Amino acid sequence: MAITVVGSVAFDSIETPAGRRERCLGGAATHFSLAASFFTEVRVIAVVGEDFGPEQEAVFNARGIDTRGIERIAGKSFFWEGSYLENLNEAKTHTTELNVFAAFEPKIPDAYRDSHFLFLANIDPVLQRRVREAMPDVRLVAGDTMNYWIKDHRAALLEVLKGLDMLLINDTEVKMLAGNNNLVQAARAVMALGPNTLVVKHGEYGATLFQGATAETTARTFRAPALPLEEVVDPTGAGDSFAGGFFGYLASQPELTPEAFRRAMFYGSVMGSFAVERFGTERLQQVTRKEIDDRFILFRELTHLA
């Protein structure tokens, strides 16, 4: 079933211990949609400037991603510059230029309206909510957010959470959102705000799935590992690629059984592990379904008893 994703399509200049890349294609919606495209039909809603040309367009086209919802307007695309020189787990932001994104008004093509799955990537919660409300018929809505929205746009974010079936965020964010440093307690508190499914990403340690917590009962949990990697070239987009693998796999399933969620966690980790092997989206552009399935088997061997 088709996923519509709304979020940033951007240019990133990135420096890591492995080197530097200028203005490579990036943005949460880009990483998400490339990762999800290996599992299901993906449709993007975003805004870009005049610097987004045929070369960038071709990256989406090669994966069969619907870009009719990527609006092109005068000006420059969203631009981010950051480095991971001291710590591969945390980006240091040098520049953020919103550019055309500053006045982004998401428009939903009619052709997207039969999407059953909606992913609200990490953007202003006001925009997330607007897209959510414009697509009332979707069956399942998942979203992401970040510390900036949690701290400074809490009221708007809480409105978004009410309309989410699933939230995918990292350790720091779930604890900040709940105001609680215990992961299990924080997860329960965040699930009380709306989402019945919560995925907490732990970076190089994998991710935890929480489902069905109530005030009285603890959530059912599942832990997926991350692959211990000899070299992380560029962590940018790892979380969005995880989300794409996770949500893409779910959207491809006839039924959302507990087992489908567990396998989705593994596919999320698999796509995240590929994403960091090269700069930007380079690896996700080249990876094959065979490599994805082989790595899924590797993840199983990495964690399973006989």
Next chain:
Amino acid sequence: MAITVVGSVAFDSIETPAGRRERCLGGAATHFSLAASFFTEVRVIAVVGEDFGPEQEAVFNARGIDTRGIERIAGKSFFWEGSYLENLNEAKTHTTELNVFAAFEPKIPDAYRDSHFLFLANIDPVLQRRVREAMPDVRLVAGDTMNYWIKDHRAALLEVLKGLDMLLINDTEVKMLAGNNNLVQAARAVMALGPNTLVVKHGEYGATLFQGATAETTARTFRAPALPLEEVVDPTGAGDSFAGGFFGYLASQPELTPEAFRRAMFYGSVMGSFAVERFGTERLQQVTRKEIDDRFILFRELTHLA
């Protein structure tokens, strides 16, 4: 097969968000031997002072642990005081009194000499080496260490590593020991120093097993989770309890197959998860083999696809 463990038997005063305990029974060899005692015969080598009385002795006796190698001398036992008020993952040490431990000269009872397994808990590497050399017939030697020995007693520690089959340390320690911030690269470098098996403990994120790395090939890896816990009462001894479950299970096996190592990782995580549920050794004193096996099943459900 029997394990001999050498390490500290101590008194700990501990403060955590859950409360405070004065002078409860602690020490690496204590946590280790309690955890391992559920799987195999355990024999302890340590030194204690006059404050170690029948009450402490009874804790070991109740679990059938051989204490003939616990020497009693004039003076006070090793004492540690610490808190985890800001961060449950890292102890803040307030007091360390070596007391009788300052002049510890490990003596190995004749009855221990047929032990097939030896665990060198976290103590001065000079002592670890002495015990290792005094027991040349053991079949398998594992050890632990800490940042203090890595930084300030490196030469002595490197000598110990040469004689180890297995090393169990945490993330920070393996990276410090290797001088490398990438886990996989650090693991390979540390294994080149001696141990063919390396277990890296990640605290609340579980642990990774590395085996059989060479200069050319990457180690085989296996990841065991930690249980997401609603409340961590006292993290003291979690790592030693992990080691006890891990090494104790291995010692109970007829053959050290790859599958035995994987299951040992799970039993390590299981014992660590019990240890933190109460202060000091309280939980390990009360846990039953049935509870251990039930939690093993829970860990499997937490991580396994159908």
